[in-house]
Amino acid sequence: MAKEAGKSKGENLAQVDPSLSTLHPSLIPVIAIDGPSASGKGTVAQRVANQLGYHYLDSGALYRLVALAARQRGISWQDAPALAALTQTLNIQFDNGGILLDGTDVSEDVRTEQTGKGASEVAVHPEVRAALLDLQHSFRRLPGLVADGRDMASVVFPDAQTKIYLTASAETRAERRYKQLLEKGMQADFGEILRDLQQRDARDSQRSTAPLQQCRDASLLETDHMTIEDAVHFVINAYELQKK
Ligand code: C5P
Numbered sequence: 001m002a003k004e005a006g007k008s009k010g011e012n013l014a015q016v017d018p019s020l021s022t023l024h025p026s027l028i029p030v031i032a033i034d035g036p037s038a039s040g041k042g043t044v045a046q047r048v049a050n051q052l053g054y055h056y057l058d059s060g061a062l063y064r065l066v067a068l069a070a071r072q073r074g075i076s077w078q079d080a081p082a083l084a085a086l087t088q089t090l091n092i093q094f095d096n097g098g099i100l101l102d103g104t105d106v107s108e109d110v111r112t113e114q115t116g117k118g119a120s121e122v123a124v125h126p127e128v129r130a131a132l133l134d135l136q137h138s139f140r141r142l143p144g145l146v147a148d149g150r151d152m153a154s155v156v157f158p159d160a161q162t163k164i165y166l167t168a169s170a171e172t173r174a175e176r177r178y179k180q181l182l183e184k185g186m187q188a189d190f191g192e193i194l195r196d197l198q199q200r201d202a203r204d205s206q207r208s209t210a211p212l213q214q215c216r217d218a219s220l221l222e223t224d225h226m227t228i229e230d231a232v233h234f235v236i237n238a239y240e241l242q243k244k
Helices: 009-016 020-022 040-052 059-072 080-089 113-122 125-129 131-136 152-156 170-183 189-207 226-244
Strands: 031-032 055-058 090-097 100-101 145-149 162-167 219-220
Touching: 031 131, 031 152, 031 226, 040 055, 040 145, 040 152, 040 226, 055 059, 059 080, 059 100, 059 113, 059 145, 059 226, 080 125, 090 145, 090 170, 113 189, 131 152, 152 162, 162 226, 219 226
Parallel strands: 031 145, 031 162, 055 145, 162 219
Antiparallel strands: 090 100
16 A cells, blocks of 8 residues: 655645755655565554655555456466556555555455465566556655565665664564454464465565565664564664764
8 A cells, every 4th residue: 555644744845945846756765664474564664654744655555456456357366467467557546545446445355365465476476566666666755755565675765765674573473463363353373374474474585586685784673572663763763863
């Protein structure tokens, strides 16, 4: 999912000084947060964006939308050329926290485990990744962007001002997801969740194109024993420090 995270201070600035609206994209700050599934990076990234009044890009939602649209149109998650062609024609709208695909609200459908599995299958194809690149770049707007995913720091925004690799052990992540499902009143099997996460980690980190990895210039943020607030504080602090 990608959406406006808050009131855009920079856009106000650009209204005052029109020259700012023609800023080269590389001058617009980006905080790139990468990490494995269920690490909590989405929650942290969204809160950081809110606090700074920056835009927010949830790149995983784009891969989920490709998987969902393919399923609806009978396209196999293995058919790279057809998926790439489909990606070019997707009609996606982000509307007040909701996601519309061809005018239909798919906010719930993109979040299912099935769509998540499909996303990690379509994401192995270099053609699909390339087809999503321009769309991801278009989120880099004033006053800044917080982007989360797997390859934000390595491929999509290699010149990001701040790069964070946010992770936690597979057991901690499985436990968090298990609790979330129970809180929603859903049935959950801890062992199955852990196995799914480990399979997803393996697929994401072993693929040849844009694998999940900690870049050499990214700060490691291990959240096993941290609250969300601590993690948000860490990211904002890292960003403020690099500005000095
Ligand atoms: O982050 P989320 O779980 O929504 O992402 C779903 C899947 O999309 C991931 O398992 C991964 O395979 C893929 N993905 C990716 N690159 C990104 C974001 C997500 O390959 N930048």
